[in-house]
Amino acid sequence: MSVRNGLLAVLSLGPAYGAQLHAELGDRLGHRRTVNIGQVYATLDRLGVQGLVRAAGVTDDGLPLYRITDDGLRQVESDLSTAPEGSPDWSEMLDSVLMATSLPGSDPRRLVASYRERWHAASAPSSTAPTAQSALSSRAEAALSAAAIDWLDGVEAELDGRGGLDGELTRGYSTTRPRRGRPSA
Template sequence: MSIKHGLLALLAPGPKYGYQLKAEFEAATGAAWPLNIGQVYSTLQRLEKGGQVEADGEPDDDGRVVYAITPTGRQELADWFGTPIAQESRPRDELAIKLAMAVGTPGVDVRQVVQTQRRQAMSSLQSLTRLKAGIPDDDLARAMVVDSMVFLAEAEVSWLDRCEARLRTTPHPATSPKETVQ
């Protein structure tokens, strides 16, 4: 997730201070990715050093600094929107790594690991479906984020089904009860 680009997008319509950016980011993403206010300000500092944002005047009476996007920031934002996100550039998938390691670790019941994850994925899918039902028709950004999360949860369940099918048909190291990993 690019917090940097998200903040630039939120600054595109006009200057804002850190807490506004935090609240608007969370509102735009349906609070799916809550931000720590320290993360917002450290990102703003990096953007300011990079010439993509600048302080817009002096701090107000409450000490809040208002930030504005610069032409360099607008170009960075345009480049980001114009560049597709390659699947290979996304962060490592912890679940895929976990299952890959489980296959070769003595004492691990890989089927149980898959089943545990499936229960969690199904629970998430149910929660997301309820959340989706409550999104107002005019909240397009939130609906798109939640749709993405629903599709990812559905894809995870499908992938876990495929993993389980592979476990049934592909020989893999036997696990021994005495070697159980705890």
């Protein structure tokens, strides 16, 4: 999931300001490397030009708020309903599924099923004559596919209430205001 699509998904919760969106991406996609706050604001500007977000006023202390448009919501629904075409990507899957499971009102079951289908297809044996190197590569792909399918099974168990995690998967915006300025060393 690109930063662009992640921001749109978080904005589906309602208006937010840049640092808030930055913190939400970090909280919801904790496995991902930290996104630069400048990238968040630059992406919000591009999303505005594309008509996917618009200005929504300011906070009490003057921070600009952004709101998703109807076109932006359609983009989120598309992004979080099925896995992208082609070979599945581990990080992309984590981003998409973790984001979808964190959003109230979202039903990520179709997305989970779509990724499961892609990973099963990726683990199918190749019809070409294997070399030692290609056999080693195939083993790695099979191991990654098995891990992805196992993780998706766990996600589905949580969605069905039989996974054993405490608490709700979905949540709105955090009530903790993100710190502003440079992180301390």
